[in-house]
Amino acid sequence: MRTDTSQTIYRNDYTPPSYLVETVELGFDLDPARTIVANRMTMRRNPGSKRAGIELHGENIELVALRMNGKLLGKRDYRIDGRLLRIPNTPDDVTLEIETLTAPEKNTTLSGLYVSNGNFFTQCEAEGFRSITFFPDRPDVMAKFTVMLRADKEKYPVLLSNGNLVEEGELGDGRHFALWEDPFKKPSYLFALVAARLVCQEERFRLKDGRDALLQVWVEEGNLDKTDYAMQSLKNSIRWDEERFGLELDLDRFMIVAVGDFNMGAMENKGLNIFNTKFVLANPRVATDVDYAGIEAVVGHEYFHNWTGNRVTCRDWFQLSLKEGLTVFRDQEFSADMIGTDSGRAVTRIDQVRTLRQAQFPEDAGPMAHPVRPDSFVEINNFYTVTVYEKGAEVVRMIQTLVGREGFRKGMDLYFERHDGQAVTCDDFRAAMADANGRDLNQFERWYSQAGTPVVGAVGRYDAEAKTFDLTLSQSCPPTPGQTDKLPFHIPVAVGLLGADGNDMQLGQGGLKGATAVLELTEQSQTFSFTGVLEAPTPSMLRDFSAPVVLEYAYTDDELLHLFSHDSDPVNRWEAGQRLAMARLSRLAGALANGGKLDLDDTFIDAMRKILVDATLDPAFREQALLLPSETMIAEKMGVVNPQAIHAARQFVRACIGACLRAELTSQYHANLTPGQYSPDALSAGRRGLKNLALSYLAAAPDADGVNLAQAQFDGADNMTDRVAALVALIQARADAAPAALHDFYQDFKNEALVIDKWFSMQAAAPDTDVKAVRALMQHSAFNLKNPNRARSLVFSFCGGNPAQFHAIDGSGYAFWAEQVIALDAINPQVASRLARSMDRWRRYAPALQLNMKKALQQVASLKKLSNDVREVVSKALAN
Numbered sequence: 001m002r003t004d005t006s007q008t009i010y011r012n013d014y015t016p017p018s019y020l021v022e023t024v025e026l027g028f029d030l031d032p033a034r035t036i037v038a039n040r041m042t043m044r045r046n047p048g049s050k051r052a053g054i055e056l057h058g059e060n061i062e063l064v065a066l067r068m069n070g071k072l073l074g075k076r077d078y079r080i081d082g083r084l085l086r087i088p089n090t091p092d093d094v095t096l097e098i099e100t101l102t103a104p105e106k107n108t109t110l111s112g113l114y115v116s117n118g119n120f121f122t123q124c125e126a127e128g129f130r131s132i133t134f135f136p137d138r139p140d141v142m143a144k145f146t147v148m149l150r151a152d153k154e155k156y157p158v159l160l161s162n163g164n165l166v167e168e169g170e171l172g173d174g175r176h177f178a179l180w181e182d183p184f185k186k187p188s189y190l191f192a193l194v195a196a197r198l199v200c201q202e203e204r205f206r207l208k209d210g211r212d213a214l215l216q217v218w219v220e221e222g223n224l225d226k227t228d229y230a231m232q233s234l235k236n237s238i239r240w241d242e243e244r245f246g247l248e249l250d251l252d253r254f255m256i257v258a259v260g261d262f263n264m265g266a267m268e269n270k271g272l273n274i275f276n277t278k279f280v281l282a283n284p285r286v287a288t289d290v291d292y293a294g295i296e297a298v299v300g301h302e303y304f305h306n307w308t309g310n311r312v313t314c315r316d317w318f319q320l321s322l323k324e325g326l327t328v329f330r331d332q333e334f335s336a337d338m339i340g341t342d343s344g345r346a347v348t349r350i351d352q353v354r355t356l357r358q359a360q361f362p363e364d365a366g367p368m369a370h371p372v373r374p375d376s377f378v379e380i381n382n383f384y385t386v387t388v389y390e391k392g393a394e395v396v397r398m399i400q401t402l403v404g405r406e407g408f409r410k411g412m413d414l415y416f417e418r419h420d421g422q423a424v425t426c427d428d429f430r431a432a433m434a435d436a437n438g439r440d441l442n443q444f445e446r447w448y449s450q451a452g453t454p455v456v457g458a459v460g461r462y463d464a465e466a467k468t469f470d471l472t473l474s475q476s477c478p479p480t481p482g483q484t485d486k487l488p489f490h491i492p493v494a495v496g497l498l499g500a501d502g503n504d505m506q507l508g509q510g511g512l513k514g515a516t517a518v519l520e521l522t523e524q525s526q527t528f529s530f531t532g533v534l535e536a537p538t539p540s541m542l543r544d545f546s547a548p549v550v551l552e553y554a555y556t557d558d559e560l561l562h563l564f565s566h567d568s569d570p571v572n573r574w575e576a577g578q579r580l581a582m583a584r585l586s587r588l589a590g591a592l593a594n595g596g597k598l599d600l601d602d603t604f605i606d607a608m609r610k611i612l613v614d615a616t617l618d619p620a621f622r623e624q625a626l627l628l629p630s631e632t633m634i635a636e637k638m639g640v641v642n643p644q645a646i647h648a649a650r651q652f653v654r655a656c657i658g659a660c661l662r663a664e665l666t667s668q669y670h671a672n673l674t675p676g677q678y679s680p681d682a683l684s685a686g687r688r689g690l691k692n693l694a695l696s697y698l699a700a701a702p703d704a705d706g707v708n709l710a711q712a713q714f715d716g717a718d719n720m721t722d723r724v725a726a727l728v729a730l731i732q733a734r735a736d737a738a739p740a741a742l743h744d745f746y747q748d749f750k751n752e753a754l755v756i757d758k759w760f761s762m763q764a765a766a767p768d769t770d771v772k773a774v775r776a777l778m779q780h781s782a783f784n785l786k787n788p789n790r791a792r793s794l795v796f797s798f799c800g801g802n803p804a805q806f807h808a809i810d811g812s813g814y815a816f817w818a819e820q821v822i823a824l825d826a827i828n829p830q831v832a833s834r835l836a837r838s839m840d841r842w843r844r845y846a847p848a849l850q851l852n853m854k855k856a857l858q859q860v861a862s863l864k865k866l867s868n869d870v871r872e873v874v875s876k877a878l879a880n
C-alpha cells in the first residue's frame with residue numbers, strides 16, 4: 001500500500017531510458033512463502049539519452065544482493081528512494097546481477113508473481129514486473145529473456161515461460177527445472193511464468209509457411225472437457241490473421257493457460273497467454289452463447305496482440321491504445337468474419353454500439369473522461385478503459401472507413417515494415433496509415449488528443465423544384481476535465497437517402513457512389529448537397545455507426561418507423577427502433593418521477609410486432625431490434641436521473657410488450673427452438689437469443705403463462721444458455737418458483753466456479769435484492785471477496801447492475817459501496833478501483849441521492865491508507 005507517493009505522470013514528460021537492456025537471465029527458485037529471484041542483465045548506455053546512471057524500478061521485493069560487473073555493491077554505491085533504485089556512476093557497458101526475495105502466497109493483488117489455488121502465475125502488465133525483480137520496467141526497454149524455473153516436481157509438475165523450452169530435468173531433492181528462451185526482444189510487461197499442476201489439450205497446427213506449431217491450452221485437471229472451443233478459436237485466429245493481414249505466428253509453440261484468480265480478461269504474454277478461466281472454459285452444460293462469443297473474442301484478441309502489441313509495442317503507457325484500440329478492432333473484425341453473413345456482421349456491430357453507449361459515452365461525460373491517448377495519469381491501471389479500448393477501436397475503424405479496406409491493409413503493412421521490433425506511438429501508427437494512402441490525417445489526430453463524445457447535429461432541406469437535398473452537419477464537443485474548448489474533429493458520416501418506397505436512392509450525382517456516401521465533416525458546420533433527388537428523402541445517417549458520436553436529428557415518428565421497416569443498413573434500422581423506444585422510455589420515466597400516468601401507444605407495439613414476425617430477418621437481428629435500451633442508457637438521456645422511475649418505466653414497457661404481443665411472442669418462441677445437439681454457432685445462438693427474449697417478455701406480462709413456460713424451460717434445458725435464460729425470467733418476474741429453481745441450480749453446479757458466479761450475479765441483479773440481501777449472500781460459504789470473478793459476480797453486479805436497488809433513497813447502497821471499496825482496496829487495488837468507478841456519475845442524480853453519494857465518496861477519500869488506484873478515482877469524482 002502506498003500512501004505518500006501519489007503523483008501525476010504527464011505524457012509530455014517522456015524521456016528515453018538512460019540504459020538499454022540487451023539480455024536478461026532470470027532464475028526462479030519457486031516457493032510460495034519465499035521465492036528467490038536471480039536476475040542477470042547486460043545493459044548498455046542509451047546513445048539517445050542525456051541522463052546519467054542506471055534507474056531500476058522495484059516494489060514489494062527485498063533486495064538481497066546487487067553486483068555490477070562482478071563487484072558487490074555496498075549501500076553507498078546505490079540509492080533506493082521510494083520505488084526507484086539508482087546507481088549513479090556507471091560505465092557504458094554494465095552487467096548487473098540482482099538477487100531479490102518475494103512471498104507470492106501473500107500477494108493478493110494478482111499483479112507480479114502470485115499463487116492461485118496452489119499454483120504460481122504472473123501478471124506483469126502494466127507495471128507488475130517491478131515486483132518480481134529490479135528492472136527498468138517501461139515498455140520502451142526491450143530485451144531478450146532466458147528463464148530458469150526451479151520448483152518442487154510433485155506440486156508443480158508443469159513449468160512454463162515465454163518462447164521455447166530449451167531444457168528440462170531433475171534437480172534431486174524432489175525439485176525439477178525447466179529452461180525457457182524467448183527468441184524475440186520484448187518489454188518486461190510481456191514476461192510470464194507458470195508453475196503449476198495443470199493438464200493440457202494440445203495439437204500441432206500447420207502454419208501458412210508450412211511450419212508446424214504446437215498449440216496448447218492448459219487447465220486444471222477436471223476441466224479438460226472445456227477446452228475445445230478455446231483451441232478452435234485459437235486455430236481460427238491464427239488462420240484469420242494470416243489471411244486478412246498476412247501476419248503469421250512467429251513461434252514454434254503457443255500456449256494458453258487458464259487461471260481462476262485474474263484481474264482482467266486475459267494477457268498477451270509472448271507465447272504464453274494467461275487467461276481468466278471465464279474466457280477459456282466452456283462446454284454446453286456450463287457456458288452460455290455469450291460465454292462462447294466472449295471466448296472467441298478474447299482468444300482472438302490476445303493472439304492478435306502477438307503482432308499489434310508484442311512485435312510492435314508501446315513507447316510509453318500513454319500510447320496504450322496503440323495496441324489496445326487496434327487489437328480490439330482486429331478482434332471485432334475477426335468475430336464478424338467468423339459469422340460471415342452481412343446480417344451477422346451487423347449484429348456484432350450493434351453489440352459494439354451498445355457497449356459504447358452503455359459504458360464509453362458515460363465515461364467520456366464523467367469525471368474520469370480522458371482522450372484515447374491520455375495526457376496524464378496517477379495510476380496507469382486506471383486507464384485500461386472503454387475509452388482506450390473500445391473508443392480506440394472506433395478510431396481505428398474510422399481510419400479504415402476513410403482509406404478503405406485495402407488502404408487499411410497497406411497502412412498495416414507499412415506500419416510493420418517501419419516498426420517491427422520497436423516501441424512506438426499512436427502518431428507512428430497514424431503516419432503509416434496516412435503515408436501508405438497519401439492521405440492527410442493531421443486533423444484526425446484530434447480523435448487521439450481530445451476527450452468527450454462529439455455531438456453531430458443534422459438538418460435536411462429538400463428543394464422539390466431543384467431536386468436537391470441539402471444536409472447541413474454541424475459538430476460540437478462538450479467540455480471534459482482539463483479540456484474546455486475543443487477543435488472540430490474529422491468525422492466520417494456515412495449517409496444514405498431512403499425514398500418513400502423504402503429503397504435507397506442512388507447517390508450518383510456529386511461524385512458520390514452507390515447507396516451510401518461517406519461525408520467527411522471537418523468544419524464546425526458544413527452543408528452537403530445531393531442532386532437529382534426526385535422526392536423528399538428520409539436520411540439514414542451514421543450508417544454502420546461510422547463515428548463514435550451522438551447524432552441529433554429531429555426525426556418524426558413516421559420517419560423512424562420508415563427507417564425501422566426499410567433501412568438497408570441494419571445498424572440504422574436497429575437504431576431507428578432504439579430511438580422509438582428511447583423516446584417512450586424517457587417520457588414514461590419522466591411521468592413516473594412526477595406521478596403521471598402510464599400508457600404506451602399502439603404505433604410502437606405494432607412496429608415491434610412487425611419486426612418480431614418478419615421471417616426474412618435473422619433471429620439474431622430481431623432479438624437486437626426488440627431489446628430495449630438498458631436502464632443505464634436511459635439514465636444517460638435524462639436530465640435528473642431517477643433510477644426507480646427508470647426501472648419502473650422499462651418494466652412497464654416490457655410488460656406491455658409481453659401482454660400485447662403474447663400470441664406472436666409465443667409462436668416465435670416455438671419457431672426458434674433449437675432441437676438436437678447444442679452448437680454455439682451464430683445462427684443457433686441467434687435463435688436461442690430471440691426465443692429467450694420472447695420468454696423474458698412473456699414472463700414480464702401479468703398472466704402466468706410466461707412464468708410457466710420459463711419453469712418448463714428451466715426443468716428441461718439441456719444447455720446453460722436456456723437454463724440461465726429461464727432462471728433469469730423467473731427471477732425477474734419475481735415468480736414463486738424462483739427460490740426453488742435457484743436452489744436446484746446451486747446444487748447442480750456447485751462444483752463449477754464460473755456457474756456459481758452466474759448464480760450470484762443473477763441474484764445481485766434481481767428486482768427484490770436490496771443491500772440486506774446482498775450482505776446475506778456475502779455470508780454464503782461460496783462467496784469470496786478475494787476472487788475477482790466472485791467479487792464482480794455479486795458486489796459489482798449489485799452496484800452497477802441493479803440501479804433501482806443500489807440507489808435506494810436511504811443511501812444504504814452507497815454505504816455498502818464505500819465499505820466494499822475499502823475492503824477490496826486492502827486486498828486488490830485494481831479491482832477496488834473498478835468498483836470505485838460505479839459512482840462516477842453521482843452529480844446527475846436527484847439532490848437527496850447526490851448528498852449520500854458525496855458522503856460515501858468523501859468517506860473513502862478521507863482514508864489515509866488508500867491505494868493510488870482508488871484515490872485517483874474518488875478524488876477525480878469529487879473534484880469540480
Ligand code: TRP
Pocket residue numbers: 123125126263264265266267268301302324381384
Ligand atoms: N493487455 C491485456 C489485454 O488487453 C489487459 C490486461 C490483462 C491487463 N491483465 C491486466 C491490464 C492487468 C492491466 C492489468 O488483453
Ligand code: ZN
Pocket residue numbers: 301305323324327
Ligand atoms: Zn488487449
